[in-house]
Amino acid sequence: MHQEENLARKLVAVLEEKSSEALKIAKAIMLAEPPKSKKAKNAMDYYIKNWYNIIHPGLIRLAGESVDADPNLITQAQVAMLMLTAAFDVQDDIIDRSLVKSGKQTVFGKYGIDTAILIGNAFLIKGFVALRDLGVATEKMNKVFDLIGKAFYELGNAHALEIELRKCKKVPITSYWRVIKMKAACFRADVELGAIISKASTEEMEILKCYGQIVGELIVLRDDFIDVFEAEELRNRIKNEILPMPVLYALEDKNECKKIEKILSKPNITESDVDFLVDCIFKSKNVAKLVEKMQNLVKQSVKKLEGLRKSQSRELMQHLALAMLEGISKIE
Template identity: 25%
Template sequence: MRLMYIESSLKKRCQRILDENGGHIADQSSRILLEDPLLKDLQSPLEFISKNWRDPLTPALMKLSCEAVGGQPEATHEVALSLSLMNLSFFVWDDIVDNTVYKSFKPTLFGKFGEGPALIIGGLASAKAFSILNELDIDIKKRQAVTKLIWSLWAKMGTAEKVNLSSRRQTASSNKLWVIKTEATDLETCLKLGATLGDGSDEEVNQLGKYGLNFGVILELWKDYMVSINLTFELAEKIRDNRLPYSLLWAREQSENLQKKLEKLATTESIQPSDIKEVVEHVLATEPLKNIMKHIRTSTKKAKGCLSGLEVNDSTKTLNFFVEAQAQLFIESLSVLQV
């Protein structure tokens, strides 16, 4: 089953919001390592990153969070660039840990260049991020708050990865759901940083952080579901390595036929396309979309509730619209399928 994405007016509007608020920093973060003359010997993998990785979401949400509390958006530039580079590190390293060679029919950095170069690029991205943070020209109190939030993010992401690794042989979908919610910490941190840099109150920082956490859960569930029903190399790899996504774990708990099929594949040397198609058919028979939509609607309601106590301005209106749009965008992305 291949997912055919639709360029709807809603999707175009959301993309415009991202590009207007985070496009410049997204472009800068994707090429900052490539343009460093000290890294000319790593040109090939850095060119691959520059062409295949772009993160407008992080800088856009940080800017909007800052503006939501009355702050000046330029105050977020360096921190947003740094966090975007850290996300690049997490992105690359996660593929190594999960042994992900392909995503959406394309090779990952790890898949194309191997573990060594991927480890190096991930490390360089974080080193660059921290060098940028080290040069921040902000008061000591705000610097301490930023440092604390960044360290908390790294600690939580590390813990989530540890749990993810240790729970691969466990069958409960609830374990994977916990990991998904923990990995959404990156957007929680993003929104908290924006509000902190905008001189928001403790309450505003916490509420915008909760908004980011729930927004992150929505995006993680969306990504997880796509992998669970998509006939790609990525799904075959996850089944082979027993790294099942949440939706597949949940479906296995509902279907004896799926459970038996996965047990059989666990002892099979080679997983064929027909096997993946059968797995996806079993998954869809359990109607996992209803379960995912329940979680997405719950997270959407929580995120919108976090904005209710903030002063209404253009940025809070944009944040409200943006999280409301995700459920519809998710459905639109599933509207045309090829089996």
Template identity: 25%
Template sequence: MYCREKSILAKKYHMLSLDDLREHFVTHLLTSINKGEPKNLYEPISYILTLGGKRLRPALTLMTCELFDSSYVKALNAALAVELFHNFSLIHDDIMDNAPLRRGKSTVHEKWDINTGILSGDAMLILAYQLFENYEPETFQNLAKLFSKTAIEVCEGQQYDIDFEDRNNVTIEEYLHMINYKTAVLVGAAMQMGAIVANASGKSQNAIYEFGRNLGMAFQLQDDFLDVFGDPKSFGKQVGGDIISNKKTYLYLIAKNESTPADSKELEHLYSIEPKNPTDKIEAVKRIFIKSGARDKTKTQIKQYTEKAIQLLNEMELNENGKDQLTVFANNLIARDV
């Protein structure tokens, strides 16, 4: 349904679909990768950039540029900067998590070593900033300023996430603040960069940022939800992974607050064990999530963030066709099952 609706919308308004923009972006990425020397610096960069992924953030940069009546081509370098930063953060996240796999393949630090992962990640961040040099001074300044703000917020979000691993008193508000910084702000920034390149008004830039940020919140909560209640056939990874690793997501925090004392105590116990066969643990946690109302409240929160994003369309200087495209995109983003 999602792909069919996007295709119909694109044809109706003569706009490139998100899938088309993603393909154009991948072509640009593949022709822009530095394959020079030293190989142990640039090969890991090429490796992680070609592992695949949704490419959602850079595609949103291109889409936003188009929506504000400018060619996506102008935003290709800004989109590549977003993708470089995102993958830089993934390399370092994998090192911190000691993760062996990324998108089903060996992580950079496993394939090479930790030092290579750190250095290649650092280089990706620098290369991202260099891409802004392709723009006129004012555009360069605005892109770099937004990028720096977003980068430090993502780092702060990652630190909050690390801190929360050792805390048993994380509040729902703290968790939402963490995913706002770790995930949502980069979605907002990706869209605002497209608006900056298109020379949209300051009002529209701020509105599209908040649109993207609210969708980023919905997207992350949907990820948390699908990890527990998604269809294993379409989700693309093991359902219950967060439960197996005792990750205290929004679902867990709601359930902990809303459960009976007995269920709350059982939930704490379940999140303190690591059985060899986690099937019974996953099912027990899911029952508590449903009984406590955490499942339904998470779905409600996802819907609220999406509705808030859509309301922001009224603050943008876009024609009705553009607003319709963003509305369809927002509604289908939270209807996804992958």
């Protein structure tokens, strides 16, 4: 367990280092042309002050470095993706009615829906401008726009399907798996983007694309596990979203089902309720099967990367996949 924690801490430090320059540039671009409205400006300042994203830019740089991409091109690609994912982040909070996330008010929760939509639009526009300014050859630029367009369209479809599934009294696990696979598209796009702007071969491109899809699924699944541990997030998932995947799996377990349903039916879930729910999930044999699926995904991603030449970036990408099991694999 300590080894997993040490690995995760080291990875966070590495990803922060590999993302810091791009995040600094992205913040400067957004602050250089502030909204004219005082409320919108305050909302933009608020988002930028709390803006922390190391996964998307980190994946782009690791993938790009693994196939010898130009460092400056990588940074520009990171800046573009930081803005585009920020746009979807803000809009996600509106769709999910998330007023608070990670202990802080969202832009939607603090400034309301109208301002949040405008802030999301600003990030989206600036993101595509940054993408246009990549400065790669026309053929590669066409591939980049095609990649980003398809990835975010797939992500949008994932959210549309998720909204539809909210109407179900009991969400089928197979349907939610489909949502997770579709949500992985933006992480797959990070890795593919790093490959496209490099001199990657067709084989290397395919390896990185496959890795990106798998690690994307692992990231989404890990976030679902984290939501179980946070009372505020769990309350919002129960009220406005689909239940986290580990809860759906545990509800299929006859030994834990009634206890979990009792907790979920409470009007106000407390920290002690969360502790009890986590205990039920960790005892569930069905959830152990979910963890086993995640372990298999990790093995697949690590093995897939063996097809790339040995490098520090390849090793870090493998470690990133392994870190997705931190604090989860003890369910075995």
